[in-house]
Amino acid sequence: MTSYRRQEIRLVDPISTPVPSWQQRALVPVLVSLGMLVAIISSLGAPLIPTIADVDHVSVDDAQWSLTVTMLVGAVATPAMGRLGDGPHRKRVILTGLVVVLVGSLLAALPLGFACLIVGRAFQGVGMGLIPLAIATARDSVPPQRARAALSTLSLTTAAGVGIGYPVTGLLAHALGMYAGFWFAAAATALAFAAAALVLPKTPPRTAHPMDIPGALLLAFGMSGLLFALTQGEHWGWGSPRLLVLGGVSVLVLAGWALHALRTEHPLVDLRLVRDRTVFAAHLTTMMGGIGMYLLISLVTRYMQTPSSAGYGLGASVVVTGLALVPFSLGSLAAGRVVRLLVRSQPPARLLPVSCLLSLAALLTFVFAHGGLWQIFVTMALAGLGVGMNFAVTPALVVSSVPAHETGSAMSFNQVVKYIGYSAGSALSAVILQATTSPGQAFPPESGYRTAGLTGCAVWAVTAVASYVLIRTGARGGSARVRDGRPAAADTEGAGLVPDAGAQR
Numbered sequence: 374m375t376s377y378r379r380q381e382i383r384l385v386d387p388i389s390t391p392v393p394s395w396q397q398r399a400l401v402p403v404l405v406s407l408g409m410l411v412a413i414i415s416s417l418g419a420p421l422i423p424t425i426a427d428v429d430h431v432s433v434d435d436a437q438w439s440l441t442v443t444m445l446v447g448a449v450a451t452p453a454m455g456r457l458g459d460g461p462h463r464k465r466v467i468l469t470g471l472v473v474v475l476v477g478s479l480l481a482a483l484p485l486g487f488a489c490l491i492v493g494r495a496f497q498g499v500g501m502g503l504i505p506l507a508i509a510t511a512r513d514s515v516p517p518q519r520a521r522a523a524l525s526t527l528s529l530t531t532a533a534g535v536g537i538g539y540p541v542t543g544l545l546a547h548a549l550g551m552y553a554g555f556w557f558a559a560a561a562t563a564l565a566f567a568a569a570a571l572v573l574p575k576t577p578p579r580t581a582h583p584m585d586i587p588g589a590l591l592l593a594f595g596m597s598g599l600l601f602a603l604t605q606g607e608h609w610g611w612g613s614p615r616l617l618v619l620g621g622v623s624v625l626v627l628a629g630w631a632l633h634a635l636r637t638e639h640p641l642v643d644l645r646l647v648r649d650r651t652v653f654a655a656h657l658t659t660m661m662g663g664i665g666m667y668l669l670i671s672l673v674t675r676y677m678q679t680p681s682s683a684g685y686g687l688g689a690s691v692v693v694t695g696l697a698l699v700p701f702s703l704g705s706l707a708a709g710r711v712v713r714l715l716v717r718s719q720p721p722a723r724l725l726p727v728s729c730l731l732s733l734a735a736l737l738t739f740v741f742a743h744g745g746l747w748q749i750f751v752t753m754a755l756a757g758l759g760v761g762m763n764f765a766v767t768p769a770l771v772v773s774s775v776p777a778h779e780t781g782s783a784m785s786f787n788q789v790v791k792y793i794g795y796s797a798g799s800a801l802s803a804v805i806l807q808a809t810t811s812p813g814q815a816f817p818p819e820s821g822y823r824t825a826g827l828t829g830c831a832v833w834a835v836t837a838v839a840s841y842v843l844i845r846t847g848a849r850g851g852s853a854r855v856r857d858g859r860p861a862a863a864d865t866e867g868a869g870l871v872p873d874a875g876a877q878r
Contacts, residue, residue: 397514408507408527408530412530412533412537413534413557414498417538417554417555421546422436422437425439429487431487439491442491443495444792444795445498446495449593452589452786454502455782455785456584456642459781461576464574464575471503474496474499474558474562477494477497478556478562479493482558482559483552501788507527508524508772508781510574512777525764528768533701533705585640588634589641595626595630596789603799606800606803631644642785642786642789643775646775650844654839655774660793661794663790663794663797665736665759665832667802670798671803672802672822672825683815687746689746699753704756705758705760707757708760709761711758712762712766722770726837726844728763729834729836731759734755739822740822768787801828805821808821809821
């Protein structure tokens, strides 16, 4: 049996500039605030879509663009910002990103019409690239005794923030109108910019590589087309020719991007690092975590707002529906503490299958017990534990398996697959519910929710088995990764527990 031992690994770059003590104390809270800002930005989409349609006199399909455009821009901006942040100008990239988000928030907050709102939401999408840069900053500058907790907390903020952001957005819109949420985002961004300008340390001196422009364009077109197809499938029809053509072309473009990345010396995202089984398992479960998270959230929010006259449903308001997501946030935050306790005796990689099983339990709970509000609360708390454990563990696994100068790029790719999971999960729920709805009926039968839930259960079961197999084979294969003439583990071990060197070999 493989033996493991606890090691204290220094994550701080030995050539980084000394940071004053007050900045050290404030650094982690500031980095976490950047993560919460991303959660605020993402939560401004879905809850406000009906309100945007009513206020700006557009169709609900058009109002959906207030969510779609943010996801599209975020998917493109995230890897580009991650690559730029791996160079010597990370602080400048973060501050520039915050300025773009602030401008976008102000444009969205001003009552200048639907077109201005969409442009503002597009600018806000740039903020979704801040999480990988925050994680890279934590790796370089946070003291080792706080680094593991900082990495897991940063990854958890996007999951926990959704459960907080949805009810806050709903309350603001209900009490003060649609634009109140965007003013709230503008104020939060301004505070985050001021704090980041004061607290973020200078980036350790590193070689600046030229931007991979062809790779950036290929990834931008491929990701934009794929995410657009996923978000528009319900409106176009999942069997429509234009959707199939767009999806097929997008997949081909992404395949071309992958070939380009494997043949380029300094690609936008170094896919060679994904060959590591632990990194691949982390990316796989992150994407599945995104699918499971938005599949369940989509099912729960739609089920809760279904009127009881349909024969099921709770007939809840938008505000009450948003409050049902609070247990999800609490479960995610609790998962961070549970992970910190478990890694004292277990390697973090072994928690990936456990997180899948918790998410599986959440979907099973929804399938067989969803008649009351308290049952929904239990379901969302279990889901928060599962997704939270997944998102708490994966940054440590990725960071511990890639060179320090690739941290931003590697975590950006992790965020991109998470966004793919978000869109795919929402689309999957819509496809199944639409397929089970009889012609002429306004609501799907209750059995449609059961079918969607059981489909999610099957996905989680397969993911749990796949992650377990990848981790087992990765442990037996040893640590043979070499980069730049030296083992990758030599400068990257430190995000958590690592296998005993003797056991690895």
